Amino acid sequence: MFGSKIKLDKDLLAKIKRLADLAGYSSPEEFITHALEKELEQFEGAESEEEIKKRLRGLGYIS
Amino acid sequence: MTGRNPIRTTRRATAALALCTLLLAPAGAAAADKRVVVLGFDGMDYTFARQMMAAGEMPNFERLIERGAAQPLGTSVPPLSPVAWSTFITGMDPSGHGIFDFIHRDPETLFPYLSTSEPEDVGRSVTLGKYQFALSGGGYRLLRQGTPFWEVLEERGVKTTVIRMPANFPVSGSASRELSGMGTPDILGGYGTFSFYSSDIFLEERSLAGGEVRPLDLWNGVAEGTLYGPDNPMLVKRTKLTSDFTLYVDDRQDVAKLVIGDTEQVLRAGEWTEWIDVEFEVMPPLFGFVPLMPNLTGMARFYLRQVRPEVELYASPINFDPYRGDLPISTPDEFAADLAEITGRFYTQGMPEDTQALKGNILTPAEFLEQAQIAGSEVEQQYLPVLERYDDGLLFYYFGNLDLVSHMMWHSMDDGHPAFTEEKWGAHRGVVKELYRTADRIVGQTLDAIDDDTTLIVMSDHGFASWRRTFSVNAWLRENGYLTVKNPDKKKLSILGDVDWSRTRAYGIGLNGLYINVRGREGKGIVHPTEKDALIEEIREKLLAEIDPVTGEPSITKVYATATDFDPGPYLAVGPDLVIGYAKGTRGESDSALGEINADVYTDNLTDWGADHGMDHETVPGVLFSNRPLKQQANSLKDLAGAILAEFEIDGFPVVAAGSQ
Amino acid sequence: MSAINAALRPLFDLLLAPFRGMPAIVGVTLFSLIFGVVALWLVKLTSNPEKVDAAKRKVAAGLLEIRLFNDNLGIIFKAVGSILRHQAAYVGHLLVPFVLMVLLFLPLIAQLQFHWGYQGLQEGDSVLFKVVLQDDWQTRTGSDGADGVPRPSLELELPDGLSLASPPVWSPSEHEMAWQMRADAAGQHEVGVRLGDATHVKKIGVTDRVERLSPERLEAGFTNQLLFPAEPSLGADSAIEKIGLRYPERDVWFFFWRTHWIIVFLVLSILFALILRGPMGVTI
Structure with missing residues (x-):
């Protein structure tokens, strides 16, 4: 999954493994990737689809 | 402040150029003496206006056309305000000015965007810890192309004043005085986002169309809330700017004291404030008092909706302050502040009537009308001072209130409308008539103020119709096999993410737009350019044969292929391949306009936005009234600017292409 | 301090009376000239020119x-x-005249601030009027033991020319009563604030002239009187801490520069002192 290995705290990894399944992810990797992507979004300039649509909905013609 | 705004620099250069042209212009003295006043009433319907006149309810319009003319004015295709006004401004079809709808799409990603202006990318920035410093950009760019008619007038030495012309933000810079209108963003960069605060702990914090519902923490008579601004431009991590306020609620009477920044005011339940400064701290001051960056300051109006049982407060979208010059909304730069000096601060955002707060059940129809009255009277109050300061040349003044209030109130005159109920709308049957009487009063004031040599033109961009039925173009395309989704079981489908593009030949974006998924143009296009025309013809025929199963009537009466039905123009590629002209009473569905794929093609329009004009353009003409027959006939919006120029004995409009002058 | 202020107020009202109808910058210029001259004279009187x-x-x-x-x-x-x-x-060497200057000028500048620092209300303006009570207002007014939220029995006596735009809001946490008030007519109005048996008068100026305006009437105290001398203090045993409203701040035009009067005043005073030190034979 990762191009290079990243060290994670043992306890954290155990927690991730336990919760990934509960949260509906197919694997801990998917969970971690998703969490990181979500966090990264906050640093990237591009707005999400939802945010763009939300702004367009300010226009009365569109509800 | 945006001292190094690139748009402003360009505007100054343009203004300087215009001045040189003006000084060097050999003739034009005759033209300069002429006076033409044009009043634009967005959405004034020809048939309804004539009915009101026939009933004797618009005596000043009668006075106006006594020795003049009255006629319906053909509107644009599609008949949507930004398109229609751009056609008026440039004398061209959308192919010539590049505005085809409220919403356009990026052909590569299909992301929708506002058609008239766009924020410029912030260019390179320097990062320092958690802070970033932008080195360029941060302004807005007007996407409407073509040469505005006032530029031609100015070049011939005719002074022009252009107030709140839609699709003119950032302002062109070529008029002597101008103020932007529709298309001017609020502080969040959109068409306006209100905030609604409630102390009701069961009310969920959520986003509505055009607004946010937020909590008010009430404890011992003290309620605290937070206003949200745009992302902090100085922070690397996206963080919203915030500004807190407090309400002190009296324990006996329905009054509360609002404290925000330096402002303190006691409000009764049901009372609106004037404009109040809202300050956002971009960077905390050094040692708590040495300012490192100026704060971002906007302004808002507050409405204390109720105090008991729950405290409810409405905050208008946060507007840019006309005194501050943070946005390129006027020419000269200080003109917006000069207007504010005369009449007080005003909504700088376009389309300020908060239709979304009514649609979201935040404001009642009566409360919405009060808000719309505030917004409308700001515009009306500025009119006479502007008229008084106008000496010669052209004055254009725009009134948008009639359009937005008609959208919400027209259907109160239509008992057969699916959203009509007597208890909600019955009391408001007379509202639209009152709007026309207001227009009549404004025309009366103008007639009293102008001399006999002045030409007065009253016009509108389109008419109005009750909107009963909706048509979802993406659902129709799917049903007819032109659009295929990846997972048919998914509930909420959108062309962004849910479409199998390898089996999709067309999609809809915008209120009237339909696009072919063309190879080489769309990111995942499959239709070969040589097959495009045949597909357009095929879809056009099918759409024209559509019958609404509930009414048994055709739902679409015109379909325009932009490549063949519009005049050739350089911006054809920006817009859709087909523009749908819905039958009077039917309009494109809202979510579909943002690319969503609804389950049903046809639904009743159950929203409070009960009337519209995004239909067959022949069914919703605008008006053209004048106090004298015009020297040059104008049958449609496209001819009108040419006819105005003819009043000044100036020809050479429209200016066909920028390069060929 | 109260006694000094009581004498200074009418004095400054009299001194500034001729300038009321003029832009504030006229008075600011003249007074900075006077202050410049007085400052030089103080230096001359109290410093040793040879040593300087x-x-x-x-x-x-x-x-x-x-x-x-x-x-x-x-x-x-x-x-x-x-x-x-x-x-x-x-x-x-210049410390003595400097200290003298500060001692002498501070009360004077405080007086001037309330002539030039604020603009009067205009007819039609709406303004928040508030009365803040002492922390122990309940003990002072003897209103302990009331049912529900303790609330003082505050009443306003309004003159013609002012009216209330709202009922009051009582904020127990701030022990503050606030009314929205409307200015209906020009004038130096006096509002009576009645709490129990005591009535305090607060002045409210509705004017477009340059007049003495007092945003706040405060409890007794040396600093309060030093810095806010425009109105006499409230009685020492009053349950009221302050009565106030907010006037818009006034800026003065100095050529193309719009700024607080005190900046213009200091710049001009220094300028006048520098110009006049030769003719007055003062070494600074």
Whole structure:
């Protein structure tokens, strides 16, 4: 999954493994990737689809 | 402040150029003496206006056309305000000015965007810890192309004043005085986002169309809330700017004291404030008092909706302050502040009537009308001072209130409308008539103020119709096999993410737009350019044969292929391949306009936005009234600017292409 | 301090009376000229010109030394030491007049602030009027034991020319009662604030002239009277801490510069002092 290995705290990894399944992810990797992507979004300039649509909905013609 | 705004620099250069042209212009003295006043009433319907006149309810319009003319004015295709006004401004079809709808799409990603202006990318920035410093950009760019008619007038030495012309933000810079209108963003960069605060702990914090519902923490008579601004431009991590306020609620009477920044005011339940400064701290001051960056300051109006049982407060979208010059909304730069000096601060955002707060059940129809009255009277109050300061040349003044209030109130005159109920709308049957009487009063004031040599033109961009039925173009395309989704079981489908593009030949974006998924143009296009025309013809025929199963009537009466039905123009590629002209009473569905794929093609329009004009353009003409027959006939919006120029004995409009002058 | 202010208020009202109809900058200019002259006169009276001059010459000599021997670090260090020493001496020689100036001018400037620092309300303006009570207002007013939220029985007596735009809001946490008030007619109005048996009067100016305006009437206290001398203080045993409203701040135009009057005042005073020190024979 990762191009290079990243060290994670043992306890954290155990927690991730336990919760990934509960949260509906197919694997801990998917969970971690998703969490990181979500966090990264906050640093990237591009707005999400939802945010763009939300702004367009300010226009009365569109509800 | 945006001292190094690139748009402003360009505007100054343009203004300087215009001045040189003006000084060097050999003739034009005759033209300069002429006076033409044009009043634009967005959405004034020809048939309804004539009915009101026939009933004797618009005596000043009668006075106006006594020795003049009255006629319906053909509107644009599609008949949507930004398109229609751009056609008026440039004398061209959308192919010539590049505005085809409220919403356009990026052909590569299909992301929708506002058609008239766009924020410029912030260019390179320097990062320092958690802070970033932008080195360029941060302004807005007007996407409407073509040469505005006032530029031609100015070049011939005719002074022009252009107030709140839609699709003119950032302002062109070529008029002597101008103020932007529709298309001017609020502080969040959109068409306006209100905030609604409630102390009701069961009310969920959520986003509505055009607004946010937020909590008010009430404890011992003290309620605290937070206003949200745009992302902090100085922070690397996206963080919203915030500004807190407090309400002190009296324990006996329905009054509360609002404290925000330096402002303190006691409000009764049901009372609106004037404009109040809202300050956002971009960077905390050094040692708590040495300012490192100026704060971002906007302004808002507050409405204390109720105090008991729950405290409810409405905050208008946060507007840019006309005194501050943070946005390129006027020419000269200080003109917006000069207007504010005369009449007080005003909504700088376009389309300020908060239709979304009514649609979201935040404001009642009566409360919405009060808000719309505030917004409308700001515009009306500025009119006479502007008229008084106008000496010669052209004055254009725009009134948008009639359009937005008609959208919400027209259907109160239509008992057969699916959203009509007597208890909600019955009391408001007379509202639209009152709007026309207001227009009549404004025309009366103008007639009293102008001399006999002045030409007065009253016009509108389109008419109005009750909107009963909706048509979802993406659902129709799917049903007819032109659009295929990846997972048919998914509930909420959108062309962004849910479409199998390898089996999709067309999609809809915008209120009237339909696009072919063309190879080489769309990111995942499959239709070969040589097959495009045949597909357009095929879809056009099918759409024209559509019958609404509930009414048994055709739902679409015109379909325009932009490549063949519009005049050739350089911006054809920006817009859709087909523009749908819905039958009077039917309009494109809202979510579909943002690319969503609804389950049903046809639904009743159950929203409070009960009337519209995004239909067959022949069914919703605008008006053209004048106090004298015009020297040059104008049958449609496209001819009108040419006819105005003819009043000044100036020809050479429209200016066909920028390069060929 | 109260007694001084009681004397200064009518004095300044009288002195500034001729300027009421004029832009504030006229009065600011004239008074900065007077202040400049008085300051020079104080220096002349209380400082030793020879010593001041000697210290100034020593500082100049030090600076010259640095320029001449800028390659000799030892001399530079010595020169800098000398400059600092004589600079301190220079300040020391002028300390007495400076302290005198501050003592004399501070109350005067405080007086002027309430003539030039604010703009009166305009007819039609709406303004928040508030009465803040002492922390122990309940003990002071003897209103302990009331049912529900304790609330003082505050009443306003409004003159013609002012009216209430709202009922009051009582904020127990701030022990503050606030009304929205409307200015209906021009004038220096007096609002009576009645709490129990005591009535305090608060002035409210609705005017477009340059007049004395007092945003707040405060409880008794030396600093309060020093910094807010425009109205007499409330009685020492009053349950009211302050009565106030907010006037818009006034800026003055100084050529193309719009700023607070005190900045213009200081700049002009220094300018006048520099111009007049020769003719007045004062060494600074």
